[in-house]
Amino acid sequence: MIRAPGISALHEGYMPGFGNDFETEALPGALPEGMNSPQRCAYGLYGEQLSGTAFTAPSHQNERTWCYRIRPAVKHTGRFSKIDVPYWQSAPNVDPDVISLGQYRWDPVPHSEASLTWLTGMRTMTTAGDVYTQVGMASHIYLVTQSMQDEYFYSADSELLVVPQEGRLRFCTELGVIDLEPKEIAILPRGLVYRVEVIDGPARGFVCENYGQKFDLPGRGPIGANCMANRRDFKTPVAAFEDREAKSRVVIKWQGQFHETWIGHSPLDVVAWHGNYAPVKYDLRTYCPVGAILFDHPDPSIFTVLTAPSGVEGTANIDFVLFRERWMVAENTFRPPWYHKNVMSEMMGNIYGEYDAKPQGFVPGGMSLHNMMLPHGPDNEAFEKASFGELEPGKLDNTMSFMFETRFPQHLTRFAATEAPLQDDYIDCWDSLKKRFDGTPEGNWD
Numbered sequence: 001m002i003r004a005p006g007i008s009a010l011h012e013g014y015m016p017g018f019g020n021d022f023e024t025e026a027l028p029g030a031l032p033e034g035m036n037s038p039q040r041c042a043y044g045l046y047g048e049q050l051s052g053t054a055f056t057a058p059s060h061q062n063e064r065t066w067c068y069r070i071r072p073a074v075k076h077t078g079r080f081s082k083i084d085v086p087y088w089q090s091a092p093n094v095d096p097d098v099i100s101l102g103q104y105r106w107d108p109v110p111h112s113e114a115s116l117t118w119l120t121g122m123r124t125m126t127t128a129g130d131v132y133t134q135v136g137m138a139s140h141i142y143l144v145t146q147s148m149q150d151e152y153f154y155s156a157d158s159e160l161l162v163v164p165q166e167g168r169l170r171f172c173t174e175l176g177v178i179d180l181e182p183k184e185i186a187i188l189p190r191g192l193v194y195r196v197e198v199i200d201g202p203a204r205g206f207v208c209e210n211y212g213q214k215f216d217l218p219g220r221g222p223i224g225a226n227c228m229a230n231r232r233d234f235k236t237p238v239a240a241f242e243d244r245e246a247k248s249r250v251v252i253k254w255q256g257q258f259h260e261t262w263i264g265h266s267p268l269d270v271v272a273w274h275g276n277y278a279p280v281k282y283d284l285r286t287y288c289p290v291g292a293i294l295f296d297h298p299d300p301s302i303f304t305v306l307t308a309p310s311g312v313e314g315t316a317n318i319d320f321v322l323f324r325e326r327w328m329v330a331e332n333t334f335r336p337p338w339y340h341k342n343v344m345s346e347m348m349g350n351i352y353g354e355y356d357a358k359p360q361g362f363v364p365g366g367m368s369l370h371n372m373m374l375p376h377g378p379d380n381e382a383f384e385k386a387s388f389g390e391l392e393p394g395k396l397d398n399t400m401s402f403m404f405e406t407r408f409p410q411h412l413t414r415f416a417a418t419e420a421p422l423q424d425d426y427i428d429c430w431d432s433l434k435k436r437f438d439g440t441p442e443g444n445w446d
Helices: 381-390 414-419 426-432
Strands: 015-016 020-024 046-051 063-069 079-081 103-106 122-130 136-144 151-155 159-173 176-180 183-189 194-210 233-237 244-255 255-267 270-273 280-283 303-307 314-327 345-353 367-370 394-406
Touching: 103 426, 122 151, 122 414, 136 159, 136 233, 176 183, 176 233, 194 314, 194 394, 244 280, 280 426, 381 414
Parallel strands: 151 244
Antiparallel strands: 015 233, 020 270, 046 063, 063 270, 079 255, 103 367, 122 136, 136 194, 151 194, 159 176, 159 183, 159 194, 183 280, 233 280, 244 255, 303 314, 314 394, 345 367, 345 394
16 A cells, blocks of 8 residues: 655654544645645545534534545445355344353454454454444454455444454555554444455454444543543554555445445545544553552542443443553552442453453453343452452552443353353352351451
């Protein structure tokens, strides 16, 4: 792809910021000045707007990007035919033979000998809400060993939050190129066309498919202007385009169904663009956690990287929460996550290392699900260590796990229930917790 020139080595083909109004051109003078829709665009390009919100959305929420492209997008689709992408499923997906009520944990979904692309390698684990009314989400595992060849994809249903765990991928999008590796994440907006290539494989990771309002940074409240995820650490790609004549397949996900159409050229033909509706990537190592520095345990909401709001203030359609390396210093405090049950449903994934509440069994590449209003918390090993250990300052090191948390119950797919490597004994991790009540204020801590 031909990329925009003149970007400093500091940003390596990306522009910093989250939600910014960007402008970028791969050819000099391709971007109109002072207007969006000139009578004739430079280079014989077509002006076209990609809207991520309604035209009349409030200005602080309004998202759109003006694209100046070789062909208008109507030339990038033809007649549609339905196709089957069997392992990628959408809500509502309630299998009468699958029990979603429970605490579940999976080992990493293994690679196979099959050649798998971004489409054929997607494996849906849970769904929540309703794709038809654009609320809720789905969680997926991807297994990718093969680049898409003259094949392109976009989802009309959702934006995708991509969390790599193994291998490196390149997302060649209409608006530029994103290279993605473990410890980074990317957001691919609804309606954006892209091709996925393997840089270093096999690749495995997690995807949160967001049917609802798009991800945003959470309000920090009393925390103030700094820490957590800072806007400057997000990176949006510069303009890049392909001018290539080749028979190409475009696959579209629409209302939970997949359709293909064939065209005679690459659809990645945006030479210049400006706006605030664009893909973005973020390095999770730049996330600055906050927490207790004297006593007690704050709610895990302090670890929120991104949030997608619902119609209920303060109750997210999805929260993306990160548990990474940090110092633990709270005095006279049970430091791991406490026992609780919650109106939110929590799908967790392990990128690397050990999670402090589950030091055994929750391995990199694995996932766990604690559905709404089901109790969960540390296993006995974590409880004993936290209850009897010396409370000196300690570094929680070599750990990075995350959570896709939603206000909706998450329903297991048949793949998650019958094909993915489910740990049948996970529920037993709480069996060795002891009764310590003996009627005395001291309790039985022997």
